[in-house]
Amino acid sequence: MLKLHIEMDAKLTDLEGRSRRENIRIHGVKEGSEDDAPSMVGFVERLLRHKLELPESAEVRVERVHRALVPKPPPNAAPRSIVAKMASYRTKEEILKLAWQKHGFEYLGNKVNLDHDYAPEVLKQRKEYAEVKSVLKEKKIRFQTPFPAKMRVFYPEGPVLYGSVEEAASDLAKRGFPVTVIKCPETIMEQIRHLMWHTTRKTRGQMSKDRTQDYKEKLQAFRRQEQE
Template sequence: MSVINFVESLLRNGLGIPPTTAFNIERAHRALGVKPPVGAPPRSFVVKFAGYRLKEDILRRAWQARGFDFQGKKVFLDNDYAPEIQKRRKEYTAAKAALREKNIRFQTPFPARLRVHYSEGIVTYNSAQEATEDMVKRGLSVNLVKGHTTLLEQIKQRMWQSYGKKVNKGGMAQMPSFREKLQAFRRQSDDTA
C-alpha cells in the first residue's frame, strides 16, 4: 500500500468522509527525522492536497472532532507551518493553558497571534509577551513570556558595523556621498604633499 493510499484510508475511516469524495493528493510522505524508538509516537505525515478547499474541509472536520483514534493512538491534523512560525506559535503555550483552565475561548490565527473571547469582548494579541502581560492585568495566573526580537531587530544585530560611516535613523550605514569622497581624497592628497 502506498503512503497516499494509506493517508486516504486513514482520513476516510477516521473522519467519516464518504467514498465518493476524491482526495486528489499530490504528495504524501513521512516528516523528516530519525525513526522513533519502539513505543514512541510515530513520525508525522506531510500531505499536499491538489485543492485548497478539500484541505480546509478535512482540517475543519478534524478540529471539530478533536482528532480521531487509529490503532489505539490519537491522531491530530494541523497545517504545516514554517519553523519560525511554529516557534512563535509555541510561545503562546502558557497563555493557552491558562485560558483553558478558566474555560475562556481562544483562537490562534495565522501567522502567530492569539485571539481571546473575553466576556467584555474579543482581544487579539500579536505576541506572547503582549498576551501574558494583559492576562496578568486581567487577573489570570500565567507566567510572563519574554518577548522575542523582531526581524528588523535581528537584522540590526547581525549587520556589520562600519566605522567612519554615517548611520541613518533606521540604523543602516550610509555610504558617503560623492562630495564627501572627493573632500576626503583632497585631504589625503594635501597631507601627503
C-alpha cells in the same frame, strides 16, 4: 540593517508558508502503519476517508506524502508526523475543519490529530503561547489562534485579538491572570541581539560558520558606529 533582517525573515517565512498552503500534517500515526499499503498516498487517502467518515463522493486526493524528515524514532517514542500535500487548498481546509470538529480520531490505539503544516518560524511563534493557553484552559476561557501566530481570546466582556505572545501575556497579567510577562526588546541593540540569537537558534545545524561570522561582523560594525 535591523529593518532589512526583519523584512527578509518575514518574506522568507511568507514564501515558505505559501509553499505549504495545501499541506496537512498528521500527528500520531504509528510508525510502519503504512508498510502493507500499496502506496503511502493510498494509505493516507483511505485513512482520512474512513476515519473522518467522508462520503464516496467527497474528494480526498493526495498528491504527495512523506513522514517528517527526521531520523526514525525508537519503538516506544512518539511517531514522526506525516506531511500530505492535498490536491487543492479547499480540500485541505474542508478535511481540517472536519477533523477538528471530531477532535481527531483513534487509529491502532493512538490518538491522531490533524493540523496545518506550519513553517518552522511560525510553529515556533505559536508554541510561545503555550503558557497563555494553559492558563486560559484552566480558567475555561475560549480562545483561537489565527494564522500565522495571533491569539483571539473570548472574554465575558467581548473578544480581544493579540498580535504577539508579548502583547497577550502583558494584557492577561494586567487582568490578574498568573502568566509570565515577556519583555519586548526596547533598544536597537537589544533588538539586534535578540534577532541574532533568534536567527542562529532557528538555523542551528544548518547555518554555516561563514554566515555566523557575517552576523558577528555586522554587529561589531554597528557598535563602532554607535561609538563614533
